[in-house]
Amino acid sequence: MVDLKNRITDIGPPHYEQFLPPVIKANYGKWKYHETLKPGVLKHVSETGDAVITVRAGGSRLMSIQKIRMICDLADKYCGGHLRFTSRHNIEFMFTEEEKIEPLIADLKALGHPVGGTGPGITSIVHTQGWIHCHSAATDASGIVKSVMDDVIGHFEKADLPAKCRIALACCLNMCGAVHCSDIAILGVHRRPPTINHDTLRKQCEIPNVVASCPTAAIKPAEVDGNPSVEIDEDRCMFCANCYTVCPSLPLNNALNDGVSIWVGGKVSNARHEPMFSKLAIPFIENNPPRWPEVVGAIRNIIDVWRGDANKYERIGEWIERIGWPKFFRMTGIEFEKVHIDDFKHAGLTYKRSTHLTY
Amino acid sequence: MVDLKNRITDIGPPHYEQFLPPVIKANYGKWKYHETLKPGVLKHVSETGDAVITVRAGGSRLMSIQKIRMICDLADKYCGGHLRFTSRHNIEFMFTEEEKIEPLIADLKALGHPVGGTGPGITSIVHTQGWIHCHSAATDASGIVKSVMDDVIGHFEKADLPAKCRIALACCLNMCGAVHCSDIAILGVHRRPPTINHDTLRKQCEIPNVVASCPTAAIKPAEVDGNPSVEIDEDRCMFCANCYTVCPSLPLNNALNDGVSIWVGGKVSNARHEPMFSKLAIPFIENNPPRWPEVVGAIRNIIDVWRGDANKYERIGEWIERIGWPKFFRMTGIEFEKVHIDDFKHAGLTYKRSTHLTY
Amino acid sequence: MADDFPKTPLIDELEKGPWPSFVTEIKMAAKDNAAPKDLLGLLEQSYDEKICHWKHGGIVGVLGYGGGVIGRYNDLPEKYPNISHFHTMRINQPSGWYYSTEALRKVCNIWEKHGSGLTNMHGSTGDIILLGCTTDELEPTFQDLAKEGFDIGGSGSDVRTPSCCLGKSRCEWACYDTMAACYDFTQEFQDEIHRPAFPYKFKFKFSGCPNDCVASIARSDMSIIGTWRDDIRMDKDAITDYASNGMDIQKDVVDLCPGKCIDWDGKELSIDNSSCLHCMHCINAMPKALRPGTDTGACILLGSKAPIIEGAFLSSVLIPFIKMEPPYQEIKDLVEEMWDLWCEEGKNRERIGEFIQRMGMGNFLEEIGVEPVAEMVAHPRENPYVFYEEYYEEDDEEEDGD
Amino acid sequence: MADDFPKTPLIDELEKGPWPSFVTEIKMAAKDNAAPKDLLGLLEQSYDEKICHWKHGGIVGVLGYGGGVIGRYNDLPEKYPNISHFHTMRINQPSGWYYSTEALRKVCNIWEKHGSGLTNMHGSTGDIILLGCTTDELEPTFQDLAKEGFDIGGSGSDVRTPSCCLGKSRCEWACYDTMAACYDFTQEFQDEIHRPAFPYKFKFKFSGCPNDCVASIARSDMSIIGTWRDDIRMDKDAITDYASNGMDIQKDVVDLCPGKCIDWDGKELSIDNSSCLHCMHCINAMPKALRPGTDTGACILLGSKAPIIEGAFLSSVLIPFIKMEPPYQEIKDLVEEMWDLWCEEGKNRERIGEFIQRMGMGNFLEEIGVEPVAEMVAHPRENPYVFYEEYYEEDDEEEDGD
Numbered sequence A, B: 001m002v003d004l005k006n007r008i009t010d011i012g013p014p015h016y017e018q019f020l021p022p023v024i025k026a027n028y029g030k031w032k033y034h035e036t037l038k039p040g041v042l043k044h045v046s047e048t049g050d051a052v053i054t055v056r057a058g059g060s061r062l063m064s065i066q067k068i069r070m071i072c073d074l075a076d077k078y079c080g081g082h083l084r085f086t087s088r089h090n091i092e093f094m095f096t097e098e099e100k101i102e103p104l105i106a107d108l109k110a111l112g113h114p115v116g117g118t119g120p121g122i123t124s125i126v127h128t129q130g131w132i133h134c135h136s137a138a139t140d141a142s143g144i145v146k147s148v149m150d151d152v153i154g155h156f157e158k159a160d161l162p163a164k165c166r167i168a169l170a171c172c173l174n175m176c177g178a179v180h181c182s183d184i185a186i187l188g189v190h191r192r193p194p195t196i197n198h199d200t201l202r203k204q205c206e207i208p209n210v211v212a213s214c215p216t217a218a219i220k221p222a223e224v225d226g227n228p229s230v231e232i233d234e235d236r237c238m239f240c241a242n243c244y245t246v247c248p249s250l251p252l253n254n255a256l257n258d259g260v261s262i263w264v265g266g267k268v269s270n271a272r273h274e275p276m277f278s279k280l281a282i283p284f285i286e287n288n289p290p291r292w293p294e295v296v297g298a299i300r301n302i303i304d305v306w307r308g309d310a311n312k313y314e315r316i317g318e319w320i321e322r323i324g325w326p327k328f329f330r331m332t333g334i335e336f337e338k339v340h341i342d343d344f345k346h347a348g349l350t351y352k353r354s355t356h357l358t359y
Numbered sequence C, D: 001m002a003d004d005f006p007k008t009p010l011i012d013e014l015e016k017g018p019w020p021s022f023v024t025e026i027k028m029a030a031k032d033n034a035a036p037k038d039l040l041g042l043l044e045q046s047y048d049e050k051i052c053h054w055k056h057g058g059i060v061g062v063l064g065y066g067g068g069v070i071g072r073y074n075d076l077p078e079k080y081p082n083i084s085h086f087h088t089m090r091i092n093q094p095s096g097w098y099y100s101t102e103a104l105r106k107v108c109n110i111w112e113k114h115g116s117g118l119t120n121m122h123g124s125t126g127d128i129i130l131l132g133c134t135t136d137e138l139e140p141t142f143q144d145l146a147k148e149g150f151d152i153g154g155s156g157s158d159v160r161t162p163s164c165c166l167g168k169s170r171c172e173w174a175c176y177d178t179m180a181a182c183y184d185f186t187q188e189f190q191d192e193i194h195r196p197a198f199p200y201k202f203k204f205k206f207s208g209c210p211n212d213c214v215a216s217i218a219r220s221d222m223s224i225i226g227t228w229r230d231d232i233r234m235d236k237d238a239i240t241d242y243a244s245n246g247m248d249i250q251k252d253v254v255d256l257c258p259g260k261c262i263d264w265d266g267k268e269l270s271i272d273n274s275s276c277l278h279c280m281h282c283i284n285a286m287p288k289a290l291r292p293g294t295d296t297g298a299c300i301l302l303g304s305k306a307p308i309i310e311g312a313f314l315s316s317v318l319i320p321f322i323k324m325e326p327p328y329q330e331i332k333d334l335v336e337e338m339w340d341l342w343c344e345e346g347k348n349r350e351r352i353g354e355f356i357q358r359m360g361m362g363n364f365l366e367e368i369g370v371e372p373v374a375e376m377v378a379h380p381r382e383n384p385y386v387f388y389e390e391y392y393e394e395d396d397e398e399e400d401g402d
């Protein structure tokens, strides 16, 4: 069936040049400065005197071809048939005539797409598959993202925060995406050791690989009902699911014990402070679909406290570094618990080794 | 022979109160402020209006009873028979009459004891036993200390540096003293794996303990000439001497390979920056007794470069943190080598994880 | 046709509110396609039971490629037969995610023909994600796309689809041409993208400046981040304008400079460029007045990744500064050198960052023939545990060893 | 008698130069005593051969004590017979290293009678070190000292001789009475000092304020560092004086405050005490104008040590703030609690800091019954590897576990 002779392979992606709007192509490498006309609307000015307007619209990332076509219609109407997406999955429309801005925004609104995401505000949430498409998800991705964005959309549209606030979500510890370095991160977590499907395990999985996959050496080979299988020392399991990744017969998904944790203070840019990892804020919130109100509320609280106290340009991690973690917990009312204290390999390096404390 | 009945034990040290100079006793807990009259001479003023003058003199730490008696003579002459030593082994004379200052200093000079060690300068070097009294010394302690202090005594007497500069020396990796948190540290290092004295080992040492003592698992039990002993995988040895500490039959001392390393940037106080560890600056300088000119020169160089570039109050570690390690190496002319890069347990956390670089 | 949608009271809640709704998208696709309709039912069931209904993938793909397709089956195939296979295809996006509507419509048409009509624009590595394909349709989809100039991206233990910020195409700060470099590397490593042969995945991300708008320092095994080494360009009049327009230059710029190298006397701004850490902040704050210098290039860093297994890493400096000129041969040679070593000595599922940490950066550098420089470390070692490889013997007074 | 000194051309070089010479000290002692004379010879030989000539100690000591004496033998006993035994005795110094000349002369006399006449004033843990004693003379030296009120300090796996800064005796910043506390703890733990029964050594150091003049945060298993929790006391006139005497308050104080909580408008200094990190810098810089508050106490930290084996540690916060009132019962109870746990579960030669790191601080706190607080960490965990101990079972919907 496959036409082996005429098969095309290894051509790589199309060359980007053919997709560039004319003003972009003409001024490639010649941009001089930019200004923000209003949230979601940028103007880049070139050495040549040319200028390009960019209107950034939020989308749902999970898009139907129907919607893509509608968006293409807008790009045809305003941008000569060009558009782009951003590294955070927003949609950008570029053109040269300032008078197109408001009509485009109106058309986007009509289509249900808000404009914003630039400057010191919240932009789209980098997220993952969740119950839409992944086997190890401890929570859904798109549903929480939608619920949170519904709540914080004001900061998307108004850019009214001290600094950028990047939110990310991952549905399991694999952390596909940006969770480990985000201002606020939502992470799906399992809390029950894998259940062992002994029957399928011996067929589906290579036992030495399974044993080797566990970072805490919780898994040992064992004979079960006369057949080779594994056993798990539940005390040593920290639910990383690495065993499940290599062996489908060790599922961790568990409706009663899966849920969500909240992390704060990461960043990626080198601006001012060096990049930082996100740190644990709230260890566990039960899954509460369809709208996860506790997660939404927790994030709202963190944003509000930060917004009320931070200086201009201070991202959440920079703000906490200035005020100290004890104050972060005091101000947000989040309880500090045993699980906040690191106990993995480099744990000792996270202990407070000075008397620099506030009271 | 021992008079068991009248033996005195577990009395602890004498109570300090009996040793306090009267002005100290009278104003205990009432001190209000202090000023530095000149380097080495402090004046503390009490809420009561009383004041005490302190003259601080450097000593050699290794002192003969003859010298102690001469110092007691001075304390009798000027201080009513009281004196104290500091946490860095200097000698302090306290009295209330300012006019005694100069005669005391003159007497101290005559005895060969310089006055200084206060404020932003160099004070006595915290050090260890070396070839005077320890079995695992990779270098001498007192000899290097003497040579370095002869060179930097100006900064002891004049307090003319940007900030305090605490120097420490330890003659082996046990680091008795302050080496791991000093502005400049001199550390004796072995560079040859232990030689194994198989004959004595089986009598002196418990083989399982020896094997367990090695942090890199370089030591394994072995049979040698039909007797139980150990063998050492030399590739895995990093010369920590922990095996030698538990087993005398594994000496590391080796005239050809022992020497000195230089570390910088540690501090202990919480003032401004949190306490910091010292970091490797110069991996190895051969032992060159009696005056270790290369070590003295290396320290002089570091002090001079720091002094020329640092801001007021900036200790060496704080200065380097501001300018960055690359500049430290460039400015001091010290070569950066493979061994500067950490490869112990938390090594990854010392890699540069940002683009915050100077060029 | 809308009428025979499954009842989905829970996920219907997610059609409310101002943010664009993925549920609405699925419903839109479901009008013409049975797969999204089943997906609605399955998702509703997940929302009800609080558990996902997908199973491990197994190996599916297109002919001759080892990666680019994520196999997926649901665990209730009788109930949701139209998504019993529901694989995703990762389609390599064009540099900078620029499209013509023409090209995008072609992708839509192909996906309408072969798949669920659902996509992610884009996945978090950067690919176009075609969400939900049966096993049979993988190859036809691929070839139809290929005819329009699109190819499949990475998955599994291969080079993952490289991505880049829009760089020189629209950003005044790009210190090298990220889109060109990303395209060039992607083409260079086609074989490595399509045929997994590594211990684990390997990601490239290209950012034009230290703002790092593709998060390369956090999410790529090799992070290529633009920077400069001469002086920040300054337009004094524009600085005066910022000041007179009410900007608090002392507080918002000078006090936040991590190099502590900016001075502002109320009239003139001066920068001690030799202490500048190239963080971008002053430039970000005053884009009309300040710009990176003109001696530009990139800083190359290695090893970032998510936490599994050794904990998350940020990338660390390998080459503090390098000019970025096609064909980037020096970098590619180095990449090959590293891959050879990693393939030979890396453990299964060990990312290069973990590998470097395990073998020690010093040893790694020695093996790949790169000189250690102080820029590679945050600080030199604090512990005295140095593995010297040679020592003098009594008899020969010469360096010896093992 | 000076004439029969050994020839020591190398170490004689160390009698030159302005700093007091230890060689001169040894020679001074050697005038009346054969041991220092032999030491000169042995040291010269070490200087010549670049190697030390001391051997491992073996167990020597005084009756009924397990610590306080470091045994030492040289490896050339025929050549240097007078130092063939050359043990050191650690004599517990008085708090703050204050002496009367009378007491000190008595120590000298005893040491003249029984030992080498050489001392360290003091050792780096703080003891008076009597340097060089034969095995026979250990007990007599001890008892003669005991009659004068002195006792032996720690060595081996016991509580080491505690030490303290001079605190309230002469320092205006002392936030508690360090000398009293040090004396009190030393007396309380006499048995633990003299009879090693721990997995390894345990050191206490007492500093009166965060300047930490006995380096407690770096060199003691339990660091007790004075601090305050109310407002810094301020004398506005004195601040004005500093300013008019030319101090650059902005640069030297405000800009260096790590809490970034001081403001100086050229006339008035104001401190946001709720953000003060209690670092001492502003107080250090302006001792006549600023002082710690009056609600004083201590911060208690655990675990510092030199690098062997896990790498060096600084102490980390256990109790952010506690009032320091005799008899310090709460602290002592906690100490006993910790010791019990460490003695039971600590490995041989495992310092308490290493022990805490191995078992995890959270578990450690649970065992000793201390609530975790955010002050104990520099930051919360970055990795998601949480060991939850309980989970729900399907059937019971109740927390279950193991």
Ligand code: SRM
Pocket (backbone or CB within 6 Å): A034, A042, A085, A086, A087, A088, A089, A090, A117, A118, A119, A120, A123, A124, A126, A163, A164, A166, A178, A181, A182, A183, A266, A267, A268, A269, A270, A271, A315, C096, C164, C165, C166, C167, C170, C171, C172, C173, C211, C212, C213, C214, C215, C284, C285
């Ligand atoms: C379009 C996009 C690049 C792309 O190729 O797609 C982009 C574009 C710009 N970024 Fe960015 N950034 C983009 C993702 C990022 C990311 C990546 C991410 O969030 O995953 C980062 C790192 C985030 C982090 O640190 O966690 C990022 C950190 C920055 C920063 C540094 C902000 C900071 O203070 O830390 C700047 C500078 C600024 O905004 O002042 C910046 C500035 C800019 C400028 C002003 C650059 C320019 O001169 O054109 C662009 C528009 C400004 C804006 O959005 O406010 N961009 N920018 C990405 C838009 C994402 C979106 O849709 O929201």
Ligand code: SRM
Pocket (backbone or CB within 6 Å): B034, B042, B085, B086, B087, B088, B089, B090, B117, B118, B119, B120, B123, B124, B126, B163, B164, B166, B178, B181, B182, B183, B266, B267, B268, B269, B270, B271, B315, D096, D164, D165, D166, D167, D170, D171, D172, D173, D211, D212, D213, D214, D215, D284, D285
């Ligand atoms: C006498 C002594 C305490 C004792 O009980 O013996 C002492 C006494 C004082 N120290 Fe200290 N410090 C003493 C060892 C230390 C140590 C411990 C050490 O060096 O091993 C430290 C920590 C060093 C470190 O950080 O590595 C220490 C860090 C300080 C600091 C913080 C300096 C900084 O900026 O980092 C101050 C504040 C200052 O000097 O401005 C200070 C200030 C003081 C003051 C001014 C306190 C006062 O108001 O009386 C005292 C005299 C000042 C001086 O020497 O300049 N003292 N001081 C110790 C004298 C040692 C010596 O002979 O040189």
Ligand code: SRM
Pocket (backbone or CB within 6 Å): A127, A128, A129, A133, A134, A135, A174, A175, A176, A177, A178, A245, C057, C070, C072, C088, C090, C120, C122, C123, C124, C125, C126, C127, C128, C129, C153, C161, C201, C203, C218, C219, C220, C304, C305, C306, C307, C308, C309, C351
């Ligand atoms: C689709 C995507 C999430 C999304 O919704 O966008 C994704 C989805 C999966 N990732 Fe991922 N990863 C995706 C980007 C990432 C990223 C982000 C990035 O590339 O910038 C990361 C973090 C960065 C990194 O590489 O560390 C990431 C770290 C992981 C890991 C962590 C292991 C590790 O290497 O440290 C796994 C586990 C594994 O490899 O076994 C993983 C595994 C998976 C698997 C294949 C699950 C599995 O074990 O079978 C997921 C398939 C989901 C599905 O059914 O479709 N995915 N994954 C992203 C790829 C889309 C694309 O090609 O554009």
Ligand code: SRM
Pocket (backbone or CB within 6 Å): B127, B128, B129, B133, B134, B135, B174, B175, B176, B177, B178, B245, D057, D070, D072, D088, D090, D120, D122, D123, D124, D125, D126, D127, D128, D129, D153, D161, D201, D203, D218, D219, D220, D304, D305, D306, D307, D308, D309, D351
């Ligand atoms: C005498 C003294 C050095 C000096 O010249 O001042 C000293 C001397 C020795 N120390 Fe020490 N240590 C001395 C203070 C220290 C300190 C500093 C402190 O207490 O503030 C430290 C670093 C802090 C710490 O506790 O970590 C220190 C960390 C060590 C270690 C490192 C192991 C560890 O616990 O991390 C060892 C190795 C051992 O315990 O086996 C060690 C072992 C030794 C031994 C007993 C060597 C041995 O293994 O037999 C040394 C005996 C030398 C001798 O022959 O006299 N000594 N030792 C100090 C004690 C004098 C006193 O009592 O006042």
Ligand code: SF4
Pocket (backbone or CB within 6 Å): A128, A129, A130, A134, A135, A136, A137, A138, A170, A171, A172, A173, A174, A175, A176
């Ligand atoms: S984060 Fe986990 S559950 Fe979510 S898409 Fe990635 S691998 Fe799947």
Ligand code: SF4
Pocket (backbone or CB within 6 Å): A193, A194, A213, A214, A215, A216, A217, A218, A219, A232, A236, A237, A238, A239, A240, A241, A242, A243, A244, A252
């Ligand atoms: S989930 Fe992780 S820790 Fe638990 S058994 Fe599996 S691999 Fe081990």
Ligand code: SF4
Pocket (backbone or CB within 6 Å): B128, B129, B130, B134, B135, B136, B137, B138, B170, B171, B172, B173, B174, B175, B176
């Ligand atoms: S540092 Fe080493 S050699 Fe020096 S006294 Fe301590 S244990 Fe002995």
Ligand code: SF4
Pocket (backbone or CB within 6 Å): B193, B194, B213, B214, B215, B216, B217, B218, B219, B232, B236, B237, B238, B239, B240, B241, B242, B243, B244, B252
């Ligand atoms: S010196 Fe240290 S590393 Fe070398 S064998 Fe002995 S214990 Fe092991």
Ligand code: SF4
Pocket (backbone or CB within 6 Å): C165, C166, C167, C168, C171, C172, C173, C174, C175, C207, C208, C209, C210, C211, C212, C213, C214
């Ligand atoms: S990384 Fe730099 S060059 Fe690239 S888009 Fe962001 S700001 Fe522009």
Ligand code: SF4
Pocket (backbone or CB within 6 Å): A272, C256, C257, C258, C259, C260, C261, C262, C271, C275, C276, C277, C278, C279, C280, C281, C282, C283
């Ligand atoms: S780029 Fe950053 S470090 Fe350099 S001058 Fe500007 S703010 Fe300072």
Ligand code: SF4
Pocket (backbone or CB within 6 Å): D165, D166, D167, D168, D171, D172, D173, D174, D175, D207, D208, D209, D210, D211, D212, D213, D214
């Ligand atoms: S630690 Fe504080 S209280 Fe003690 S002497 Fe030093 S400055 Fe004074």
Ligand code: SF4
Pocket (backbone or CB within 6 Å): B272, D256, D257, D258, D259, D260, D261, D262, D271, D275, D276, D277, D278, D279, D280, D281, D282, D283
């Ligand atoms: S004590 Fe330190 S942190 Fe507190 S106000 Fe003074 S300088 Fe700032």
